[in-house]
Amino acid sequence: MIERNLRMRGIFFLLVAGTWLSGCAPVFPRELTDRVDRHVSYKELQSDPDKFKGTWVMLGGVIVSSKNVKEGTLIEVLQEPLDNDGRPLDTDRTEGRFLVQSDQFLDSAVYHPGRLITFVGEIIGRKSMLLDEITYQYPLLADKASHLWSPPTGPHFFFGIGVSGRM
Numbered sequence: 001m002i003e004r005n006l007r008m009r010g011i012f013f014l015l016v017a018g019t020w021l022s023g024c025a026p027v028f029p030r031e032l033t034d035r036v037d038r039h040v041s042y043k044e045l046q047s048d049p050d051k052f053k054g055t056w057v058m059l060g061g062v063i064v065s066s067k068n069v070k071e072g073t074l075i076e077v078l079q080e081p082l083d084n085d086g087r088p089l090d091t092d093r094t095e096g097r098f099l100v101q102s103d104q105f106l107d108s109a110v111y112h113p114g115r116l117i118t119f120v121g122e123i124i125g126r127k128s129m130l131l132d133e134i135t136y137q138y139p140l141l142a143d144k145a146s147h148l149w150s151p152p153t154g155p156h157f158f159f160g161i162g163v164s165g166r167m
Helices: 002-022 042-047
Strands: 056-069 072-079 097-102 116-131 134-149
Touching: 056 097, 056 134, 072 116, 097 116
Parallel strands: 097 134
Antiparallel strands: 056 072, 056 116, 072 097, 116 134
């Protein structure tokens, strides 16, 4: 009887640990993320995309629009900083917008405005387009991989050590 209880506890522990660890799996394969140049800041990219042509980056944010074109799909994204897992942070901090050209059909009902997305892509230059009444210079990426994030569900737990407040 004691042996059976220990075995059941062990199985339960393995199931819980497996479920927890599967939630920590990387979003992109390592062979893609190893190609990403993590030294290119978005601010540098925004100011001179042509300087970084051919460079692979990881960028993310909130989808502003997606449009199916002859070549595939063009997605406009409002850039947001990424956390350690590559997920866009829930913040109003942004350094601008960028465009991603995918050679695949990506349904705009799925890739709709407001969704969080992260791309691994190759910088292919810039594209000028109207943004309301101004001409905006968008950094343009070729999509190599993307990840749509599901809205967070359930409680969130944050752990930290320190003191906050003003001195």
